[in-house]
Amino acid sequence: MSCAPPPPILRLHPPSSISPFSSPRRPHLSPRTCPWRLAAAREMPWPHVLTVAGSDSSAGAGIQADVKACAALGAYCSSVITAVTAQNTAGVQGVHLVPEELIREQLQSVLSDMSVDVVKTGMLPSAGIIKILCESLQKFPVKALVVDPVMVSTSGDSLSDPSTLTYYRDGLFAMADIVTPNVKEASKLLGGVSLHTIADMRDAAESIYKFGPRYVLVKGGDMPDSSEAIDVFYDGKEFVEFRGHRIKTRNTHGTGCTLASSIAAELAKGSSMLNAVQVAKNFVESALHHSKDLVIGNGPQGPFDHLFRLKCPPYNIGSQQRFNPDSLFLYAVTDSRMNKRWGHSIEDAVKAAIEGGATIVQLREKDIESRPFLEAAKACMEICRSSGVPLLINDRVDIALACNADGVHVGQSDISAREVRELLGPGKIIGVSCKTPAQAEQAWRDGADYLGCGGVFPTTTKANNPTLGFGGLKAVCLASKLPVVAIGGINATNAGSVMELDFPNLKGVAVVSALFDRECVSSETRNLRSILASVRCLA
Ligand SMILES: Nc1ncnc2c1ncn2[C@@H]1O[C@H](COP(=O)(O)OP(=O)(O)OP(=O)(O)O)[C@@H](O)[C@H]1O
Ligand SMILES: Cc1ncc(CO)c(N)n1
Numbered sequence: 416m417s418c419a420p421p422p423p424i425l426r427l428h429p430p431s432s433i434s435p436f437s438s439p440r441r442p443h444l445s446p447r448t449c450p451w452r453l454a455a456a457r458e459m460p461w462p463h464v465l466t467v468a469g470s471d472s473s474a475g476a477g478i479q480a481d482v483k484a485c486a487a488l489g490a491y492c493s494s495v496i497t498a499v500t501a502q503n504t505a506g507v508q509g510v511h512l513v514p515e516e517l518i519r520e521q522l523q524s525v526l527s528d529m530s531v532d533v534v535k536t537g538m539l540p541s542a543g544i545i546k547i548l549c550e551s552l553q554k555f556p557v558k559a560l561v562v563d564p565v566m567v568s569t570s571g572d573s574l575s576d577p578s579t580l581t582y583y584r585d586g587l588f589a590m591a592d593i594v595t596p597n598v599k600e601a602s603k604l605l606g607g608v609s610l611h612t613i614a615d616m617r618d619a620a621e622s623i624y625k626f627g628p629r630y631v632l633v634k635g636g637d638m639p640d641s642s643e644a645i646d647v648f649y650d651g652k653e654f655v656e657f658r659g660h661r662i663k664t665r666n667t668h669g670t671g672c673t674l675a676s677s678i679a680a681e682l683a684k685g686s687s688m689l690n691a692v693q694v695a696k697n698f699v700e701s702a703l704h705h706s707k708d709l710v711i712g713n714g715p716q717g718p719f720d721h722l723f724r725l726k727c728p729p730y731n732i733g734s735q736q737r738f739n740p741d742s743l744f745l746y747a748v749t750d751s752r753m754n755k756r757w758g759h760s761i762e763d764a765v766k767a768a769i770e771g772g773a774t775i776v777q778l779r780e781k782d783i784e785s786r787p788f789l790e791a792a793k794a795c796m797e798i799c800r801s802s803g804v805p806l807l808i809n810d811r812v813d814i815a816l817a818c819n820a821d822g823v824h825v826g827q828s829d830i831s832a833r834e835v836r837e838l839l840g841p842g843k844i845i846g847v848s849c850k851t852p853a854q855a856e857q858a859w860r861d862g863a864d865y866l867g868c869g870g871v872f873p874t875t876t877k878a879n880n881p882t883l884g885f886g887g888l889k890a891v892c893l894a895s896k897l898p899v900v901a902i903g904g905i906n907a908t909n910a911g912s913v914m915e916l917d918f919p920n921l922k923g924v925a926v927v928s929a930l931f932d933r934e935c936v937s938s939e940t941r942n943l944r945s946i947l948a949s950v951r952c953l954a
């Protein structure tokens with residue numbers, strides 16, 4: 416079958432009413448009327464954020480920041496430009512508004528054709544522009560709307576007309592999933608109240624919530640004299656304080672735009688709001704950290720590097736699958752002493768576990784020298800890659816980096832998941848051993864992918880490891896926003912009872928001695944897998 420390519424964009428007709436450069440109206444095509452869509456055998460959805468914002472000539476904030484942040488987080492970003500600003504690291508020198516009809520036209524062009532998941536707004540400089548946006552969103556509803564009510568630049572220059580306040584409060588906010596003012600903007604929205612403390616930020620979030628958004632995040636980036644950058648989140652019932660390290664740097668131009676578009680990107684990828692805000696907050700903090708010493712421009716406030724992860728060594732775009740929590744179903748954790756006892760090499764043990772149906776493997780080698788460990792890890796990587804089973808390394812980030820493992824598992828006394836994430840980059844899997852709801856919360860905040868919770872039963876594999884029982888496991892599962900794998904004393908006799916607990920985020924069991932302190936690792940694994948499968952199907 417031959418597929419016609421998209422027609423070229425021709426400008427053969429007389430100029431339209433909008434500007435001498437605009438092309439004639441072309442019909443808005445639906446997928447069914449696009450012959451070239453048939454060319455794709457398997458269509459892959461691409462999370463899509465549309466930013467409706469102003470251009471920043473210094474490219475640290477505005478549309479330019481939004482496009483970079485979305486790209487860094489794996490979302491496509493289209494843009495409707497509301498204004499063109501002349502800015503640099505010293506401040507805003509000029510602002511020119513795009514004609515309202517052309518803004519309407521841009522919205523129509525993108526929203527009618529491009530399957531936008533989330534709209535994020537930045538600089539909406541006039542009341543008329545907000546009105547046009549509300550109308551367009553009514554015509555083309557999207558999954559979520561993130562409103563960053565940009566009013567004043569950090570340099571103190573005004574970026575919106577005072578008449579917009581009413582249109583934000585009485586129009587756009589009611590359509591918004593989240594509104595993200597900084598303290599100055601929150602104050603303006605509330606008629607000039609002064610905000611100095613966290614308690615003030617909470618009060619402001621509560622008042623702004625009354626305008627109708629589903630969530631409010633009052634950002635504290637500009638709160639003076641704090642070693643932490645604290646943002647206050649409110650969902651109408653509860654407050655959550657998002658606390659991060661305050662990075663000492665002049666390069667904070669565009670943090671607000673970046674935070675809002677990162678939230679939008681995560682929502683477009685399917686995250687919950689709380690998770691999206693946490694990922695966005697971590698992303699801004701990491702970007703500032705990696706950019707703190709960069710120098711661009713001579714003014715007081717410089718841009719930062721949204722694409723810092725491209726410079727991180729293990730950033731292998733496309734080489735890894737995204738973490739699939741179902742891979743925790745039967746988690747095989749190796750132990751060198753057990754292997755020695757049975758005369759197995761690490762490679763043989765891993766091969767046998769995979770043959771028997773292990774769905775993820777962790778090398779937990781506590782008494783082996785670094786060099787032979789790395790050699791074995793490289794060999795295990797080949798085995799795991801060829802079978803599509805992820806391989807994680809316990810604790811040793813250096814070994815994981817050197818063998819390009821799929822991730823690292825850390826305990827409470829190892830370096831934190833946040834630090835591991837910094838070292839490994841975004842594409843790797845990070846697991847954390849947790850015994851309490853508080854540890855589970857921290858692991859999620861630190862950017863981990865899953866929790867190992869135990870010991871569920873008494874175990875001899877790990878010394879001084881208190882037993883949690885089903886009660887402790889339940890408490891962690893209920894508190895955890897991450898998938899959980901149960902560990903500790905699990906074997907063929909009791910694995911079924913763990914799976915029968917049926918907590919939604921309890922994805923599987925991790926086993927050490929039940930597989931590796933045995934002569935035939937593959938048949939032990941096969942047996943355990945069939946026990947697990949008799950309780951729960953692996954999706
Ligand atoms: N120095 C810093 N270190 C760490 N995080 C910061 C720092 N400055 C701001 N942030 C964080 O960046 C995010 C954006 O908040 P901020 O208050 O700076 O927004 P904003 O004033 O709208 O930014 P801008 O207008 O410059 O784009 C928040 O999560 C805030 O906590
Ligand atoms: C265009 C634009 N949007 C937003 C901000 C806020 O940082 C800015 N400085 N410039």
Ligand SMILES: [Mg+2]
Pocket residue numbers: 565597671672
């Ligand atoms: Mg801002």
